[in-house]
Amino acid sequence: AQTVTQSQPEMSVQEAETVTLSCTYDTSESDYYLFWYKQPPSRQMILVIRQEAYKQQNATENRFSVNFQKAAKSFSLKISDSQLGDAAMYFCAFTDSNYQLIWGAGTKLIIKP
Amino acid sequence: SQTIHQWPATLVQPVGSPLSLECTVEGTSNPNLYWYRQAAGRGLQLLFYSVGIGQISSEVPQNLSASRPQDRQFILSSKKLLLSDSGFYLCAWSVHSNQPQHFGDGTRLSIL
Numbered sequence: 001a002q003t004v005t006q007s008q009p010e011m012s013v014q015e016a017e018t019v020t021l022s023c024t025y026d027t028s029e030s031d032y033y034l035f036w037y038k039q040p041p042s043r044q045m046i047l048v049i050r051q052e053a054y055k056q057q058n059a060t061e062n063r064f065s066v067n068f069q070k071a072a073k074s075f076s077l078k079i080s081d082s083q084l085g086d087a088a089m090y091f092c093a094f095t096d097s098n099y100q101l102i103w104g105a106g107t108k109l110i111i112k113p
Numbered sequence: 114s115q116t117i118h119q120w121p122a123t124l125v126q127p128v129g130s131p132l133s134l135e136c137t138v139e140g141t142s143n144p145n146l147y148w149y150r151q152a153a154g155r156g157l158q159l160l161f162y163s164v165g166i167g168q169i170s171s172e173v174p175q176n177l178s179a180s181r182p183q184d185r186q187f188i189l190s191s192k193k194l195l196l197s198d199s200g201f202y203l204c205a206w207s208v209h210s211n212q213p214q215h216f217g218d219g220t221r222l223s224i225l
Binding site: 004033035042043044045046047050091093095098099100101103104105106 | 154155156157158159162172201203205209210211213214215216218219221
């Protein structure tokens with residue numbers, strides 16, 4: 001079965017510091033897409049970053065970057081210079097063979113001022 | 114630019130009553146459309162997706178149904194709500210199945 005595991009139910013970081021959220025997944029596909037979404041208390045789901053599995057280069061988006069290890073099926077998210085507005089639930093997801101998203105259970109990120 | 118509208122934001126319904134949640138997308142044509150349910154503190158569960166008018170795929174057998182009467186309109190329905198239908202419902206769209214999905218603001222459904 002295709003699954004996503006986010007092993008950290010909750011993480012906290014001091015404002016302005018760096019934090020890494022982990023994600024592992026299981027699939028037999030060779031071509032797929034991976035995503036990180038954030039869901040602030042407002043509950044709106046917002047795309048953070050996207051990675052194509054066929055690309056070796058790690059995606060970056062301003063303060064957000066990923067460490068994609070295809071062989072290990074690992075897709076962690078690094079947030080640099082954490083800001084109070086980064087506080088949210090973060091979800092890792094990837095596309096299955098039908099290109100539907102398989103979601104992790106989420107990691108709650110707390111930013112300490 | 115593309116926008117997605119989902120309503121209502123909050124809904125309280127008695128057990129056994131019908132349900133209709135609506136979602137519309139503006140600024141794009143023939144989008145893929147999705148309905149998800151999110152239990153408290155959990156990830157998203159895909160309920161239905163549609164790649165075109167009248168084309169609905171169901172991922173989870175349940176008390177709910179979906180329809181796509183127009184290209185950019187996606188409706189989630191139930192004839193008789195159950196207590197287990199409570200949750201947070203999200204509508205989303207994408208240009209293609211391998212492209213990022215963009216979400217509406219969600220509907221918090223409480224069943225009494």
